[in-house]
Amino acid sequence: MPIQSGSLMLIKVGNGASPEVFATVGGLRASAIMLGNQPFDATTMESGVWRRLLGGAGIQSMHISGSGMFTDAASEETVRGYAFAGSVNNYQFIFANGDSVTGAFLVTSYDRSGDYGSEEIYALTLESAGAITFADA
Secondary structure, three states: OOOOOOOOEEEEEEOOOOOOOEEEEEEEEEEEEEEEEEEEEOOOHHHOOOOOEEEEEEEEEEEEEEEEEEOOHHHHHHHHHHHHHOOEEEEEEEOOOOOEEEEEEEEEEEEEEEOOOOOEEEEEEEEEEEEEEEEOO
16 A cells, blocks of 8 residues: 555535435544454353454444534534534545545534634544444545
8 A cells, every 4th residue: 555645534424314415514634543343252261371352243443533624614513513412423534545434423522723813623533333334445
């Protein structure tokens, strides 16, 4: 895989329809994604001194955090509303190379700040709340 420069990651929110349509609400200038695999311990007396983990049986989760700007006031209001409501909504994250992550997420942290004479920025943390789909560009 070639080295990629950091770039804006787009955040899109689904409308809940079938088929679901995603609308861009903002972009993250700085972002971090963590895929967690909580293992299932299958160690028995026959395992001896070594732990055995059962593949494919643990719990997976995804954590996405970053900071950036909303596309407009309505987009900020939508995400802020989801954060206040504590609701699980479908999001899509588009990387600079075209790869995407889509699934249900809960906004677990929402920060909004800005300096006088500069743009307002936000910081978000989202936790997966269901199955996640990764698609290559």
